[in-house]
Amino acid sequence: MESAKVSVTFFLDASRPNSEGKCLIKLNVYCRPDKQRYPTVFHVSKEDWNKIRGPKLKDENLREIRDKLNALKKRAEKIIEGLNPFSFVAFEDAYLRNKATIKTTSLKVWFENYIAKLEAEERIGSAMCYTTAFNSLNEFRKNLHLQDITASFLNSYEIYMRENKKSPSTTGSYLRQLRAIIKLAIKKKVLSADNYPFEEYQIPATRNVKKALPNHELKKLLEYHPDDPEEYEALDYWILMYLLSGINPADVVRLLPSNIDGHYLNFYRFKTRYTKKKDLRPIKIGIPKRAIEIIERRRNTDPQNPYLFPILHAGMTAKQAKFKCQDFAKWINDMMEKVRSDLKINQKVRNNEARHTYATVMKRKKVDIVFIKETLGHSSLTTTELYLDSFPDETKVEYASMLENV
CATH class of the missing domain: 1.10.150.130 (Tyrosine recombinase, N-terminal domain)
Structure with missing residues (x-):
């Protein structure tokens, strides 16, 4: 693609103003049919943005910002001139990484x-x-x-x-x-x-407050079938997260059909995709029968959507996907609050509880902590130990009674 078809402009991102009500100016690179926006370091109000783009600019600070923006634009255009054919990957390598x-x-x-x-x-x-x-x-x-x-x-x-x-x-x-x-x-x-x-x-x-559900409360959830369709769907997703080794909502929404290999799920944690680049390992877990049933019940049916579940869709920006994931997690928490009320469960039942409960149930079943660590995707046993609830009171009484039998 010839560089002459690439245009460079600026865009004021008014979607997330800072505490002063100012918005971030972004460099907009358009190469039909695609475009990418790259943040600058400048925040201005909408009023000042209109002044910067106007013909007569008297404010010295705004003139300085405009001059620096023009310099950025010239730098971007110079990089583009040297790319024939143009690609966003090559442009970003020169524009972003070599600052x-x-x-x-x-x-x-x-x-x-x-x-x-x-x-x-x-x-x-x-x-x-x-x-x-x-x-x-x-x-x-x-x-x-x-x-x-x-x-x-x-x-x-x-x-x-x-x-x-x-x-x-x-x-x-x-x-x-x-x-x-x-x-x-x-x-x-x-x-x-x-x-x-x-x-x-x-x-x-x-220190994290322990969030694992006791066995009798967990049993209530596993046996419950809400009449309300939304509660039923949210409970399905909560149970799915619990059954799939405490998988996070951010990973659930990004699962693809190709992540499923028979009775196994293989995926990389979204949270650690940058922090563990040097030691990025896939998580491989078994899929229980009930989890398979939930996946089949909730899976995406749109052939144009590449994701396993109908939450994200193709073409979303990273920011759109982030907000959609937040909405999804909040929706589950809101619906599970209703389920908790229905079942008269004392403690909160949120997304985090699914993850902590998985880890603690494994501990109660005397599963090796190294296995728990690997399925949670942790890099250290110390992190895993923070997820594990303390022993239930009845176990403490049982162990205390052993002191008399020496």
């Missing part, structure tokens, strides 16, 4: 560049997490620079989060993302290693 190291110490720029990288890699969930973390830090203190992140600052931020009724888990999540940015800046030699603040400061950590 010069950032020299500024602005924390905002470092976050925005890393978020842009995540979005370009279609790691939409991670990009959203980093965006939320930066918005929180920016609300606490404006115009931060890398060198402002000291142990004293981190302690003050933790107090601020606590006073604003944020959980230690939320605070810890935001600070781990900040730590990743600081480490990256040190690696790129923009910040001195002497300024690393996380040696003195410890990020808040919380």
